Amino acid sequence: MPLSGLRVWSVIVAGIIMGACSSLSGNSSVSQQETIPLGQVVYLKNCASCHGPNGEGQNPAAPLSKDATGRFLAPPHDSTGHTWHHDDDLLIQIVREGGMGSPSDFYPMPAFGDKLSDEDITAVIAYIQTLWTEEQRTRQRQATEAVSAQK
Numbered sequence: 001m002p003l004s005g006l007r008v009w010s011v012i013v014a015g016i017i018m019g020a021c022s023s024l025s026g027n028s029s030v031s032q033q034e035t036i037p038l039g040q041v042v043y044l045k046n047c048a049s050c051h052g053p054n055g056e057g058q059n060p061a062a063p064l065s066k067d068a069t070g071r072f073l074a075p076p077h078d079s080t081g082h083t084w085h086h087d088d089d090l091l092i093q094i095v096r097e098g099g100m101g102s103p104s105d106f107y108p109m110p111a112f113g114d115k116l117s118d119e120d121i122t123a124v125i126a127y128i129q130t131l132w133t134e135e136q137r138t139r140q141r142q143a144t145e146a147v148s149a150q151k
């Protein structure tokens with residue numbers, strides 16, 4: 001009897017510790033709640049002209065198809081797009097340094113490293129994450145954790 005009481009207690013303590021850890025790591029992730037409104041402002045000002053005001057991409061009728069010149073237009077960032085497949089570090093790098101696609105296949109994505117602060121870039125990514133489904137957010141977070149665990 002005292003033993004099982006102890007076991008129950010240790011489960012509760014472990015639960016409290018795990019809860020504290022997950023809320024700590026939540027705070028340090030790109031998805032910080034308070035950065036999302038800033039991210040939306042940054043997005044509408046700098047990104048919406050190409051990626052669409054709702055993240056629908058430059059060619060919402062066929063967002064992932066090449067145009068007559070054989071190139072991809074700005075892709076969607078919403079749940080129909082591919083952006084959620086990239087971990088946070090890669091997304092930050094693309095926004096800072098510009099697109100990585102070959103110029104013969106993609107229209108250019110400008111670099112924003114000189115124009116946006118690190119805080120703006122983190123915030124705009126946090127905002128884009130709100131355009132995904134819960135499952136996409138979970139999978140992207142796992143990709144981000146897997147990449148940072150390799151470092």
Ligand code: HEC
Pocket residue numbers: 042043046047048049050051072073074075076081082083084086091094095098099100101102106107108109110112124125
């Ligand atoms: C002048 C048009 C233009 C603007 C403005 C623009 N982009 Fe892009 N963006 C593109 C194009 C075109 C691509 C695809 C080219 C590539 O990846 O090389 C792209 C690709 C991306 C990707 C990779 C997407 C993926 O699914 O792989 C991200 C992330 C991105 N843009 C974020 C942003 C953010 C954030 C902003 C605003 C700060 C922004 N872009 C502003 C044109 C633009």
